Amino acid sequence: MADTAGNGFTTCLWFDGNAEAAADYYLSVFKDGKLGRIARYNEAGPGPVGEVMVVEFEINGQKFVGLNGGPQFPFTEAVSFQIHCADDAEADYYYEELTSNGGQESACGWVKDRFGLSWQVVPDGAIDLISDPDPQRAARATAAMMKMKKLDVAEMRRAADAA
Numbered sequence: 001m002a003d004t005a006g007n008g009f010t011t012c013l014w015f016d017g018n019a020e021a022a023a024d025y026y027l028s029v030f031k032d033g034k035l036g037r038i039a040r041y042n043e044a045g046p047g048p049v050g051e052v053m054v055v056e057f058e059i060n061g062q063k064f065v066g067l068n069g070g071p072q073f074p075f076t077e078a079v080s081f082q083i084h085c086a087d088d089a090e091a092d093y094y095y096e097e098l099t100s101n102g103g104q105e106s107a108c109g110w111v112k113d114r115f116g117l118s119w120q121v122v123p124d125g126a127i128d129l130i131s132d133p134d135p136q137r138a139a140r141a142t143a144a145m146m147k148m149k150k151l152d153v154a155e156m157r158r159a160a161d162a163a
Contacts, residue, residue: 019066
């Protein structure tokens, strides 16, 4: 990835020594990703000479920098990334990949991956249902969603259509 000063945003993710492993993991989950530059600590510090300081990567068109900053600032659910999925198969793929090997389910389509980063797996149609112009339909779909871990759009639609 070339230097793109002034061209959009790059999300910096703070890791505790495993930024390169995280970048490799995300590149394995998101098939259109690419690895960028890797900078290593040098004599100027503050980390051990030769260890990865930052790693650039891109997934789904979003630029990231993984920074090995230490344990001071762990991820929280206050920041998450939404993955808008075209169909149930795509949603199932991301949900399963991100919760495997140490990841965990949460509620309403939210998951944490093995590094503690939060994602929202959003199948096509879910947002339309909870923002339906009919407030009663939206409320029924939202109530159904609030009981789910993995979003089930068909079930949300049945709830919305129930009178």
